[in-house]
Amino acid sequence: MKTLRLLLFLPGLGALAWGAVLFAEYAFPLRPDVFGTLGWLAAGPLVHDLLIAPLVGAAGFALSRFLxxxxxxxxxxxxxxxxxxxxxxxxxxxxxxxxxxxxxxxxxxxxxxxxxxxxxxxxxxxxxxxxxxxxxx
Known part of the structure; x- marks a missing residue:
């Protein structure tokens, strides 16, 4: 099982590194629109974790209890x-x-x-x- 996890982890790590390289090519030298992009990159997971996921979880719980x-x-x-x-x-x-x-x-x-x-x-x-x-x- 550990070998399978490692085989799945390595391509994911490579994709993450490639994404970081592409973002660095986009972001440097710094421009004002880069800060907007960073805001989107930070806000997406925060909005999901603090707003969307709890609402979906509450709706699923309510549906499973009352239907x-x-x-x-x-x-x-x-x-x-x-x-x-x-x-x-x-x-x-x-x-x-x-x-x-x-x-x-x-x-x-x-x-x-x-x-x-x-x-x-x-x-x-x-x-x-x-x-x-x-x-x-």
């Missing part, structure tokens, strides 16, 4: 898909043309697409919960 058995798995799956889809759509919702333009991506209505996709996900959740049969052992 009937047949609704637990579909609703948890729908909640996870909602989080992932929202996370993917967030950059285009927040700043529609913040990055390089990608034909077919920036000319779409991101909010409408997200809402329609979430509607399909939650219709699937309702269908899965209503059609779910109790497992026999």
């Amino acid at each position: 009937p058995e047949r609704w637990k798995t579909p609703v948890k799956t729908g909640a996870a898909l909602t989080g992932v889809l929202t996370l993917l759509a967030f950059p285009l919702l927040w700043r529609p043309f913040g990055g390089a333009t990608n034909p077919g991506l920036h000319d779409a209505d991101t909010l409408t697409g997200l809402l329609l996709t979430l509607a399909v996900v939650w219709l699937g959740v309702v269908a899965a919960a209503l059609l779910r049969r109790k497992a026999r052992y």
Whole structure:
């Protein structure tokens, strides 16, 4: 087991070192935008650990305590898909043309697409919960 961990650790360490080299090429000589980048690099994990993770944990706990058995798995799956889809759509919702333009991506209505996709996900959740049969052992 230790050998497997070492074999997984070494490529990760190499990727971390390569990322540090690329960031050093970007950051030096120091410019004002480098400090903004450092702010993003520090704020991302802090926002996740102090805000998002506790909220997701509390929501998961509440779902597992108060939902009937047949609704637990579909609703948890729908909640996870909602989080992932929202996370993917967030950059285009927040700043529609913040990055390089990608034909077919920036000319779409991101909010409408997200809402329609979430509607399909939650219709699937309702269908899965209503059609779910109790497992026999």
